[in-house]
Amino acid sequence: MIRPFDAWTLRTLLAGGSIDGGQEAISSPFRLLAAHLDSLPSEGRQAAWNGFLCSRADAEELTIALSDVDPSSPSPEPDPAGRCANLADLRRLVASVGWHWGQWLAAGVLNGLAADPGTGKTVMATDLARRLWFRQPWPDGQENSFPEGTRTLWVPGDRHYAQLMELASSYGLPDEALLFNASPDDPTDGLDLDDPAELGKLADRIETESPGLVIVDTVGMSTGRNLCRPEDANAYFGPLMDIARETGAAFLLLTHLSKNGDALGRRFTGACRVVWKMTAPDPENQPDRRRVWVDKTFSINPPVLGMSFGDADCSFDFSPPSEPEPVPRKRGPAPEKLEACKQWLVERLACPSPVNEVRRDSEKEKYSSGTLYDARDALGVEEYMVDRRKWWKLPGEMESDSSEVETAF
Structure with missing residues (x-):
């Protein structure tokens, strides 16, 4: 099938026009032909075109395509598929990645938060939703550019509805501040992100509602796939990456840490452009204190934050807790x-x-x-x-x- 720009160019040449050195924008199957027609006098071009058609199995389709073109009309935009991407295209794409929260939360991509069970992933995510709704500064004091009343869309794979309701109430969030990937008739639906239909609905709801943040809590409970296997990881993360890119939404995927302190599922870190980690370094002496940092980024690492749980919010500072000095174990028998x-x-x-x-x-x-x-x-x-x-x-x-x-x- 001939592309619109190629059809317009060939029809213009047959009508006596010129490509004026623009042959690079023509797709490769017709580039040499266009250059040859451009080099011929106007009266000789139709014969060359007819000779070209004799060698083509799709001669009838090409003839119809050109007959539908008005050579006096403006030129269609060249199809980007007519050339390979180069560094300028890549630079333009990278430059288009913005930050909702500088060096922490990137727009249009997947971001991740990894922590041990019970450390406070959902609590921190709810605090971010509170900051979006009330237009409060981000945890490190950076300005929150979203308008007041910005909502958060949640995919609660862990089915922790009671915790979400309790946190929302404690943080002063009204019911409309948290949205779900489900209809009002069945608010617990929309959790299976392996289902193409649910993914389609998720994309539509993001387009319609324009949430400031999309939270998947947790990744492991929203899929039946084995995310350690490359093919399963591609099948799960790929559609989410596409939705983030097409809608410009910032996704925050929550997951657990492995016993080695890595995000659970090796592909998680590869799929997320930015990965945060949270730990409770000193649970005995500082049970309500957390250490939060950016573990992976394509930008500059921001300062590590300390987080404290409160009754109505989470507070943050630049003096994070650290692991207590280990007590040397005396050698000898038990x-x-x-x-x-x-x-x-x-x-x-x-x-x-x-x-x-x-x-x-x-x-x-x-x-x-x-x-x-x-x-x-x-x-x-x-x-x-x-x-x-x-x-x-x-x-x-x-x-x-x-x-x-x-x-x-």
Whole structure:
């Protein structure tokens, strides 16, 4: 099928016009032909065109396509498919990626937030929805450019409806501040993002409602696919990336951390242009404090934030909590093993004994020499020599106690 720009160019040439050096915009199948016709006098072009048609199986289609063109009409825009993209096109695309929240939340792409279960992903997302609705500054103080009353569209894959209602009430959000990918008749619908129909509805609702933020909470509960497999990850993330690009919406995908501290599902980080992480570094001493940072970005990393939970909002600062200094573990046997050995040694030394016999008996009881000597030191066992042999005995008070026990029996 010939493209409109190519048909107009060929029809103009046959009518006696010129391409004026614009052959680069013509698609490759007709570029040489156009240059040849342009080099011929006007009266010789129709014959060259007829000769070209003789070699074409689609001659009739081409003839009809050109007959429908008015060469005196304005030129159609050249089809971009007529050439390869270059760095200028890529630069234009990258420059078009804007920031709703500078260096944190990019527009028209997928953003991600990864944290352990129960750390506060949903709480932080709700606080962002609160800032959008009331047009409050972003957590680091940057200006929020959205108008007051901007809504957030939520895909609550975790089905945590009670938590969302409680948070919205605590944060002063009216019912209309949070939208869902569902109809009013079935507000719990629209959670299966593997379903092309649901994806289509999601795109339509974003276009209609223009939310400031689209939250998927969580990724793992909105798909039945194995996101560690490339083909499944492409099938899940690809349509969401397309919707974000076509609508300009900022998506925030929530997921869990693996035991290694990485976002769960290796492809998650690859699909998201920006990835945040949240941890609770000191849950014993600072249970309501979180550390939030940008772990992956295509821009400059912003400062790490500290977050505190409140009854009506989340507060942020630039003094994030850090992991407490680990207490050095004293090398030696486990406490329960040492206590058992101490008890055994008290009983074994009810009568003083040669050290080699005590060690032999301790091995039978499965106590290592290290545990035995730790028990000896803890009890204050006394060592002395008899006929060039080392003996152990309990210290005076403990020895007396043992003798009393032995006498009682």
